[in-house]
Amino acid sequence: MTPTWLDTTEAVDKVFLYIFGISLALLILITAVMVFFIIRFHRSRQTKPKDIPSSCLWLEITWTLIPTLIVLSMFWYGWQGYLSLTNVPSDALPIKAVARQWSWSFVYPGGRTSSKLVVPAGKAVRIAIVSEDVLHSLYIPAFRIKKDAVPGMTTHVWFRAPESGSFDLFCTEYCGLAHASMITTVEVLPADEFDSWLQTPQEAAGTAKSRQLLEQYGCLACHSLDGTPRIGPSFARLAEGEKVQLAGEAEKSAIVNREYLKRSILDPQSEIVQGYPAVMPSFRDKISEQDLQLLIDFLLQTDKTSTSGERRP
Amino acid sequence: MNSTAQHHDAEGAKLGMWLFLFSELLLFGGLFVLFAVYLQRYPLQFAAGGRELSVAFGTVNTVLLLTSSMTVALALEALRRNRRRLCESLLGFTLLAALLFLVNKGFEWHAKFQHDLYPGSATLQQAPPGRDVFFGLYYLTTGLHGLHVIIGGVLLAWILALVRCDRINGASPTVLENGALYWHLVDIIWIFIFPLYYLLL
Amino acid sequence: MGKVIRMGEFFRRGFLESTGEQPSLFEWIFSTDHKRIGLLYLYSISTFFAIGVTLGLLIRLELIAPGRTIVGPDTYNALFTLHGVVMIFLFIIPGIPAAFGNIMLPLQIGARDVAFPRLNLLSWWLYIIGAIMALSSLAGGGGPPDTGWTFYLPFSGETTTNVSLAVFAVFILGFSSILTGLNFITTIHRLRAPGMTWTRLPLFVWSLYATAWVQVLATPILGITLVLILAERILGLGLFDAARGGDPLMYQHLFWIYSHPAVYIMVLPAMGVISEIIPVFARRPIFGYKAIVASSIGIAAAGSLVWGHHMFVSGMSDTAILVFSLLTFIVAIPSAVKVFNWVATLYGGSIRLDAPMLYALTFLVLFSIGGLSGLVLGSAATDVHVHDTHFVVGHFHYVMFGGTAFAFFGALHYWFPKIFGRMFNEKRAAWAWGIMICGFNLLYFSMLLVGLRGMPRRYYDYLPQFAQLNRLATYGSWVLALGLLFMAVNLLIALRRGKHIGANPWEAATLEWTVDSPPPPENFAVLPTVTHGPYDLEQAGEP
Amino acid sequence: MQHTGSMRQLIGIWGLLLLLTAATVGISRIHLGAANIWAALGIATAKATLVTLFFMHLKKEGRVIKISLLVTLATLATFIGLTFFDVLYR
C-alpha cells in the first residue's frame, strides 16, 4: 500500500470491511455445514454411525493452512491500516489535549484554550495528548481514532475532518467516578471561520474570562453554575458569608470568604463539604495567583450564570 | 505436602514440589521483568543506587546462603545413610545460617533507613528519577526474598523436629527432600539478586 | 436415551452417602475425597455465579435508558467491578477445572484420587476465604472497589475504596488456582491407570493438563502484580508512578502477562468438555484426536505470547503492536483447527440431540462469533476504533458466557446423572436452552453493535444515540435470566425427584461411566486396565 | 541408593560456588561497560546451574522435571523478551 495519507476513517473502515466480510462468510459456512450434518446424520435418518476413519492428515493440514493464510492477510491488512493512523501528514495543525479527572482542555498554537476540540474542515490536525492525573483515553468514533492519555508521557493521534459539523469525543479509559461524563464535542468549522476563531483573543478579565478559566482548569466537570448537583457542590450557592456544613464527627462548619475559597481550591482535602466525596484534586502549583484571584472574584459574585460577553466557538 | 500421598508416591511429591518451585520462580520473575526494564531505562541511576548498597553485607549473606544450601544437601545425604545425629546438626547449622542471614538483612535495612534511603524519603525524592525506582525494587525484592527465607526456615525447623522424633528417617526422606528443594530455590533467587542489586557499577 | 434403571430402595448414594462418623457438614468441608471437594466447588461456584449474574442484571437495568436509572455513578462503578471480579476469579477461572475437573479427572484416568488430596482441600478453603474477602470488600471502609477488574494503576493506587482488600482476595484466589494446577499435573503424570497411555487420555484430561500448566506458570505473575498494587497503596513505593520515574504501562504489561493466558485458562477446559460431549452424542470417535491435543497445547503455549493486544492504544511502541498483533492472529489458528475437527466429528454420525449436545453445538456457534470478533480486536487498525467500547464487552461475553459458561452448562447436564445418579427432565432442559440462546444473542449482539457505533464501556450514562440498542440488550438480559432460572429450577428438581439412572446413561466410553452413578467413595474397587481409546464407542457399555 | 563420595562432591561444589562468588565480586570491580551486567548474569547462571544440578539432584531426575524446568525458564525469558519490544522501541 502506498502512503496515500488516507484519512483515518477510510483506512480503518477498509480493514473492518475486510475482516467482517471474511468472518461472516466463515461463520455462515461453519454454521451451515454444522446444521446440515445435524439434519443429515440425525439419529432418525442415520440409525447406525458410518464406519469411516476418524482422522485424516490431509484434511488437518488443509484446515490449518487455509486459516493461517486468512489470518496472515488480515494481520497484514490491519497493520497497513494502522500505519495510516500513525503517518501524520506533515502539514498537520498541532493541538495539545490535556486530560484530567474529568474534563478535557485543548491548547492551540498561540495559547488559545478551549474545552471543545475546534478544528478546521479539510485540514489534518495532530493532537498531542497528556494527562494530569490518571489514565484517560481520547476517542473520536467518527474519525476512528483513540489513544490513551498516560501520566508522564505524550501520545499522539491525527485525523482530518472532511467537512464541518460536530462530533462526539469520549474518554474511554476508565478514570473513576465521572468517567462517563468526560465527554466533549469536536466542532469542525470551515477553514476561514476556524482561522478567525483562532485569532480571536481570549478575554483578559471579566466574567467571560472567568468562565473560560473554569473550563480550562476543569472545574465545570464537577461543579455546575446553575445549582444542579454534580460530583461537587454547585457554585451557584456560594455567596459571601454563607455557612457551609463540613464533614466530620462534630458539627463542623465554615464561612464562605476569600480565605475559605482559596483553601478549597489549593488544599481541598483539608475541609470536605458535608455529603460530598473527597475527590477534588489540589490545584496548588497548577493555577497562577492571578487566575486564582480571578476565580475567587467570580465565585463570590452572585449572578454566575449570566452569559453576557460569552462567545460561542 | 501431604504425607499419606507421599508415602505412596515419593516421585509424585517431588514433581509437585518442583512445580511449586516453578511458580515461585515466576513470582520473582515478575520483579525481574521490572528490574530489566528499569535497568535499561535508568542505567546510571541504578548503578548509583547499587553503589549505595553494601557489598560486604551482600557477600557475607551470599556465602551464608550458599553454605546453608550445601548443609541441607549434606543433611539429606546423611539422612539417607541413616546418620541421624549428623543430619540433625547439619540442619541446625542451616537454621543458624538462615537466622544470621536475616539478622544481617535487618542491619542492612536499618543502615539504609538511617541514610534516609527508603521509598518516598526526602533524599530519594530529590534524587533524579530512577533512583527511587531502584530502591523501591530493592526493598520489595529483598523483602519478598526475606519472607521466603523465613518460610524456608520455619519449614526446616519443623523438619528438624520431625527428624528428632524419627518421623522422618532414611527410609522416608521425602519431606526433607522437598524442604531442601525449597531451600535451594531461596538460594538460587539470592544468587541472582546479589549481582543484580549489589554489584552494579 | 439409554438404560434408565429403577433401583428402588436399593439405590446407592455412592460418595454422597454419609458415613455417619462426623457431623454431616464436617464430613463435607473437611473431606479429602476429590468428588466431594469437586461438589463443594460446584455448589460454591454456582452460588457466586448467581451473585455475578445478579450484578450483571443490575448493570443492564441501569443501562436501560440514558441518565440515572436505578443507581448513581459510584454504585455503578462498583457494580461492574464486582461483576467482573466475581465472574472472572470466582466463576469462570475455577469453574470447569475445579468443579468438574476435580470430580472427573481421577475417574477418567482410572485413579482413586488426585495426587495431593489434602492440598486439594486446602485449595478449596483458600478459594472460599478469598471469595468471602472479595465479597466483604463490598461493605465497610471506603466503600466497594471501583477500579474495574483490571485494577489499572495509577487510579487503583489513588482511589479511597476497599481496593486493597479486593486485591488481597484475588491474590489468595490465585494461590488456590496454582495449587489446583500443580495437583492436576502431578495427578496426570503419576496416577494414570495401567494401559492409560498419553494417546488414550480423554481430551478433557488433555485440556486440563494444558490449562494446569498455564495456571502454574502464569498465575504467579498475577500474584506479584497484586503485591505491587498493595505496595503502591500501602507502602507508596511508586514503581509505576511517572512522577517518580516509574512507568504506568509496565503495570499493564504485568497484568496482561497473566490475564491474557487466563482467558485460555477459562476456555481450554470448556473446549475439553465439548470434545467429550460431541463424540458421545454423534456416536462417532472424535475426529482428529491428535490435532485437538496439539491445538490445546498450541493454544496454551501461544496464548502466553499475545498479552500486548490489550494495549494497542495504551501508548505502547508501534513495534510491539506489530509483534503482538501478529502473534494474536497466530493464536486463532489452533482454535480454528478445533472447530473444524468438531464439525467433522458430526459427519457420518448418528446424532442425538440431548441437552448436553444442544449446549455443545451452541458453544460452537457462539464461540465462533466471539472468536471471530476477537480477530477484529487483534487487528491493530480496527482495535483502535473498538478498544474499550461495548464491542469488547460483547466479544468477551460471547467467548466467556457463550463459550465457557455454555460449556459449563453442557458439562452440568452431561455429568449430572453421573454425579447424582438421577436424570433431569429432558424436555424442560431443552426449553431452558432455547430461551437462553434467544436472550443471549439479543443481549450481546446488541452490545457488539452499540460498541461498533462507539459507545465506550464502563459508562454509567450514555448519549441518546445509543439508547435503542441498550434497551434491546436489557430486554435480552431478562430473557436470558428467565432461561437460566428455568435451567436451575429443572436441575434442582432433578436433584430431589429425578429418575434413578444406571452407570452409563449416555453410553459413553470413558472410564467415569464404568463405575456406579454416583461413584463409590473409592472410585474403583479394582483399578481398571485400559485397553481402548476414550472414544471407541463400540467397546462402551461393557462395565 | 547409597551415593558413595557424594558428600565429598557436594563440598566440592560448594567450593566452586564460593570461587564463582569471588569471581563475580572481582569482575564487578573492573569497568567493562555493558559487559559487566552480562558477566554478572553469566556467573549467576553458572552458580544456579550448579545448585540445581547437584544440590537439587536435577542430574538424577527424570525427563519430566528437566523439560518442565526448561519450559519455565523459556517462559520467563519470553515474558521479558516480548516486553522489550515495547520498552526498547517506544
Ligand code: HEA
Ligand atoms: C474465554 C475468554 C476469551 C477467549 C477464548 C478469547 C479469545 C480471543 N480474544 Fe479475547 N478477550 C477476553 C476473553 C477471551 N478472549 C476478555 C475477558 C477480554 C477483555 C478484557 C478486558 O479488557 O476487560 C478480551 C479482549 C480481547 C482483546 C483486547 C481488546 C481491547 O481491549 O481492545 C483482543 C485483541 O486482540 C482479543 C482477541 C482475542 C482473540 C484473537 C481470541 C482468539 O483466541 C479467538 C479464536 C477463535 C476463533 C478465531 C473462532 C473459531 C474459529 C473459527 C470459526 C474458524 C475460522 C477462523 C479463522 C479462519 C481464523 N480479546
Ligand code: HEA
Ligand atoms: C463469565 C463471565 C461473565 C458472565 C457470565 C457475565 C454475564 C453478564 N454480564 Fe458481564 N462482564 C464480565 C464477565 C461476565 N459477565 C466481565 C469480566 C466484565 C468486565 C468488568 C469490567 O469492566 O471491569 C463484564 C462487564 C459487563 C458489562 C459492561 C459494563 C460496562 O462496561 O459498563 C455489562 C453491561 O451490560 C455486563 C452485563 C452482563 C449481563 C447482563 C450478564 C448476564 O449474563 C446475566 C444474565 C443472567 C441473569 C440475570 C440470570 C439471573 C438468574 C439468577 C439470579 C438465578 C441463577 C441461579 C443459578 C444459576 C443457580 N457485563
Ligand code: CUA
Ligand atoms: Cu477520563 Cu475516563
Ligand SMILES: [Cu+2]
Ligand atoms: Cu487477550
